[in-house]
Amino acid sequence: MEQGKFRRKLSLLDLTLLGVGSMVGSGWLFASQTAATMAGSIAWIPWLFGAFAVMLIGLVYGEMAAAIPRAGGFVRYPDYTHGSLVGYLIGFASMMAYSSVAGVEAEAVRSYASSYIPGLEIIKGTATNVTFVGDLFQIALLVLFFLINYWSVRVFGKINTIVTALKFIVPLLTILVLLFHFHPSNFAVTTASPGGIHGAMQALTTGGLVFSFLGFRQAVDFGAEARNPQRDIPRAIVFAVLLSTLIYVMLQLVFIGAVPHNLIANGWQGVTFKSPFANLLETLGLGWMAVIIFADAILSPSGTGNIYLAGTARTLFAWARNGYFYSVIGKIDKRTGLPRGALWLTLILSIVWTLPFRFSMWSGLVNAVTSATVMTYMIGPVGVAALRRYAPELHRPYKLKGLHILAPAAFVCATWIIYWAGWQTDSLLIGFTLASLILYFAFMDKDAASRQRMKNEWKSGIWLIVYYLFVGVMSVLGSFTNTAVYHIVIANPWDTIIVGVGALVFYYWGVASALRVPRIVDEAEAEEVSDAGYAASNGGSIQA
Structure with a gap:
């Protein structure tokens, strides 16, 4: 099969709306x-x-994406800076996290749609069970996302731009309508479960807040398909995060202010809407607006799921090109410029991840997805600092000022988010990731040269294994443990402080452990992009 090439078709607007479109999905419908x-x-x-x-x-x-634009960059960069062990572990975590998001968004569409389409769910007591028809509904959505992506990147980009523009309208209209029913006195009600700062920390993961921001990475994952990646990728990240933050904070404020006071007389835990914003509007006698929300509950999560299915394919493609997965997944279709093998696998994984959780609610799913995704993000600050140290000659069109402060701060924040997810989530994710090392040895143990490479690069990755173990142990001992099984040994905020200090230790250990000569694969070899001269104009590459 002749290898194809990625097509540079995506503008700054396309990249920004890829980010916003993947962030403003099911998060705004449930997380508030x-x-x-x-x-x-x-x-x-x-x-x-x-x-x-x-x-x-x-x-x-x-900074890394502008200097080294790669499809599935989040999976490529760890391999470039720290070698095969770190590259494999981050790739496996990415596969777990990323391939499930499209299914989560399909589940969100089904959840809202069950309010007006009978037969999608059966409620038994406090449990909500998805029916066979509900499963088919979700699978049909995932197949639709697949077909849109399978067509071409130009069609995908333009459809996403249109859908994302429409997705802005409903949240903004919701904010405007609820402002007319705003009661400042609601902010005097502070009782919640668990409430306070501890509740705020848990909300970041279990509540779906960080999950709602994870789509910023799309500009990086689609870097090989950007028209001007050096200029547009950093700008798209900033624009997407700022726009989404403004929308989310305003939605949270108007939700708090608009809830009828009788529902929060005994605290905020009394608010139990199945379809939060739609049911709130119905309670306020605004049925016409609730109908619009129900319609958007199809559009917003579907747009996000569509983007994530595309992004997952790029991630699996990158993992395969690193040499840690089957080579057919790392091929690009010559006619369309798309990784079609990776798209097929993404569709299958999205369906598989969805079905086992038929008895789970949205918030339970996003907790695991958030932690798994942030487990892939925390390597970025370490990688960019390592490139600054060991590849100073690399051409950087965008150079982040204050990196010596911002990079460790980013690593600490990412570690806190993982830790705050709690023992039940972290034990599963860390356990699966470390157990997957069996596959790493299976794919890497090909010949004497591969075995020697594993041996040489083990010292560049051992810090990450110890880091996972540290977070796991703290999840047992700290205040975010499973109190039904374990006793809290280190109370909040001391546990969070210890995790933060420990994160700084692992950050500097990770930077010091990086490959002395980063193994940055030439762009043409990595992705077969259509602009053959691009790698040279980008300052060349650094080979091991």
Whole structure:
């Protein structure tokens, strides 16, 4: 099969709307209520922290993506800076996290649609069970996303631009309508479960707040298809995060202010809408606006799921091109310029990840997805600092100022987000990731040269394994443990402080462990892009 080439078709607007379109999905439909029940009237504050953390991480990746634009860059960069062990572990975590998001968004569409389409769910007591028809509904959505992506990148980009523009209208209209029913006295009600700062920390992960920002990475993952990646990728990240933050904070404020006071007489945990914004509007006698929300509950998550299915394919493509997965996944169709093998695998994984969670609610799913995704982000600050140290000659069209402060701060923020997800989530993700090393040895143990490479690069990756173990142990001992099984040994905020200090230790250990000569694969070899002279104009490459 002759290898094809990625097509440079995406503009700054396309990249920005890829980010906004993947962020403004199911998050705004569910997260405001979940955050309010956990953190009470201060629920808008963790949105700001989530935006701050994601912006730090995004700016760090902006420098690498501008200097080395690659499809699935989040998976390529760890391999370039730290070798096969770190590259494999981050790739496996990316596969777990990324391939499930399209399914989560399809689940969100089905959840809202069940209010007016009978037969999608069956409610038994406090449990909500998805029916066989509901499963088919979700699978049909995923197949639709697949077909849109399978066509061409130009069609995908233009459809996303149109859908994202429409997605802005409904949240903004919701904000405007609820402002007329705003009661400042609601902010005096602070009782929530668990409430306070601890509740705000939990809301970041379990509440879906950080999940709602994870789509900033799209500009990086589509870097090989950007018209002007050096200029547009960093700008697209900043624009997407700022626009999404403004929308989310305003939605959270108007939700808190518009809830009828009788529903929060005993605290915010009494707010239990199935379809939060739509049901709130119905309670306020605004049925016409609720109908619009129900319609948008199809559009917004579907647009996000469509983008994530495309991004997942780029991630699997990159993982395969690193040599840690089957080579057929790392091929580009010559006619369309798309990784069609990776798209097929993405469709299958999206369906598989969805079905086992038929009895779970949206907030339970996004907790695992958030932590798994941030587990892939935390390597970015380490990687960019390592490139500054060991590849000073690399041409950097965008150079982040204050990196010596911002990079470790981004790493600490990412570590906190992973830790705050709690023991039940972290134990599964860390356990699966470390257990997957069996596959790493299977794919890498090909010949004597591969075995020698594994041996040489083990010391560049051992810090990451110890880091995972540290977070796992703290998840047992700290205040975010499973109190039904374990006792809290280190209370909040001391546990969070210890995790932050430990993160700084692992950050500097990770930078010091990087390959002395980064193994940056030439762009033409990595992605077969159509502009053959681009790598040379970008300052060349650094080969191991």
